[in-house]
Amino acid sequence: EVQLLESGGGLVQPGGSLKLSCAASGFTFSSYSMSWVRQAPGKGLEWVSGISGSGGLTSYADSVKGRFSTSRDNSKNMLFLEMNNLRAEDTAKYFCAKDGGPLLVGASNYWGQGTLVAVSS
Amino acid sequence: DIQLTQSPSTLSASVGDTVIISCRASQNIGTWLAWYQQKPGKAPKLLIYKASGLESGVPSRFSGSGSGTEFSLTISSLQPDDFATYYCQQYNSYSSFGGGTKVEIK
Numbered sequence: 001e002v003q004l005l006e007s008g009g010g011l012v013q014p015g016g017s018l019k020l021s022c023a024a025s026g027f028t029f030s031s032y033s034m035s036w037v038r039q040a041p042g043k044g045l046e047w048v049s050g051i052s053g054s055g056g057l058t059s060y061a062d063s064v065k066g067r068f069s070t071s072r073d074n075s076k077n078m079l080f081l082e083m084n085n086l087r088a089e090d091t092a093k094y095f096c097a098k099d100g101g102p103l104l105v106g107a108s109n110y111w112g113q114g115t116l117v118a119v120s121s
Numbered sequence: 122d123i124q125l126t127q128s129p130s131t132l133s134a135s136v137g138d139t140v141i142i143s144c145r146a147s148q149n150i151g152t153w154l155a156w157y158q159q160k161p162g163k164a165p166k167l168l169i170y171k172a173s174g175l176e177s178g179v180p181s182r183f184s185g186s187g188s189g190t191e192f193s194l195t196i197s198s199l200q201p202d203d204f205a206t207y208y209c210q211q212y213n214s215y216s217s218f219g220g221g222t223k224v225e226i227k
Contacts, residue, residue, distance in 0.1 A: 035216070037165075045157075045165065045208050047216040059215045062122060095164055105212045107155035109176060111164035 002026040002110045004096050009115030016086050020115060022079040022096030027110075030054065030074040033099040035108055036081050038092035038117075048094070049081065053102035064090075086119045093117075123147050123211050127219035133227040138199045142222045144192040144209035153213035156185055156194045159221075160205045168207075169194065199224075 008020040022034070036048040049070040050059045058070050069082040079096050093116050097108035124147040134140050144154065152172035157165040167176045169185035172192060182197040196203055204226055209219040 037218075044221040045159070045210075045218040047210070047218060050216060061215070061217075100170060105216045107167055107170035107210065107212060108165075109167045109170075111166075113164055 002098060004098060004110060004112035006094065006096050006112045006115035009094065009117045011118045011120065012086055013121050014087060014119055016119070017082070017084045018086065018117060020081040020083070020094055020096075020117070022081075022112060024077045024079065024096075024098065027098065029072075029077040031102055033101065033103055033106060034070075034072065034079045035097045035099055035105065036070060036079075037095045037097055037108070037111075038090075039095070039114075040089075040092040043092075046092070047105075050099070050105040051079070052104050057104045059104055083117070086117075088119050091117060091119050123150060123214050123217055125209050125211055125217055125219035127207075127209055127222050129222060130220065131223045131225060133225050134199055135227045136199055136201060138227075140196045140199055140224060142194045142196075142207055142209075142224075144187075144194070144219050146190045146192070146211055149189050150211045150213035152188050153211055154185075154187070154192050155210045155212065156183075157208045157210065158203075158205045159208065165208065196224075 005023045035050045051070045093114040095114045098110040099106035126145045156169040159165040173185045
């Protein structure tokens with residue numbers, strides 16, 4: 001059974017940093033690209049970042065480019081999102097998602113339950 | 122960046138109705154489009170991939186069509202479990218989501 005479990009969310013001050021983790025199980029982790037998607041309270045979905053199965057390719061939404069960094073440790077079946085210079089508008093629930101193949105971005109067929117990030121002073 | 126525009130933003134329907142949700146892309150994305158269903162407090166669920174591919178386990182009353190810039194999701198014979206918010210997503214150039222369509226009970 002595919003499982004994705006996010007952790008690392010919390011309250012952080014504007015300008016601060018936070019690192020989210022996603023523990024994956026139930027599938028061959030290195031064979032699939034992974035995505036981070038966020039949802040601000042009461043708002044729609046926003047794609048944040050994607051990473052290829054090998055970890056060699058990454059992509060980011062313009063809203064986070066230069067501030068967020070996605071990485072993965074295929075030996076430990078872990079996905080990470082390092083977030084720097086956080087802003088109030090980054091407040092959201094962050095989901096990790098498994099894509100349908102190894103390419104950089106794809107349709108996400110499994111999702112975690114999300115971790116909440118609140119940016120406030 | 123590719124923008125996706127969904128319409129309508131809200132749709133009122135009754136059990137048994139057929140509903141159609143539209144998604145328009147700001148540029149040609151081929152068939153690199155997915156549809157998701159999301160219920161309050163839950164993660165999104167993939168319904169359709171590559172514009173018309175039915176994800177495993179998804180009821181056949183859900184169908185997708187379109188290519189290029191115009192796409193649609195059709196739900197035939199709406200069931201009580203289908204009242205939710207639906208999103209389209211393009212993955213032709215990086216990725217982006219539409220603004221969502223809430224299907225509510227009439």
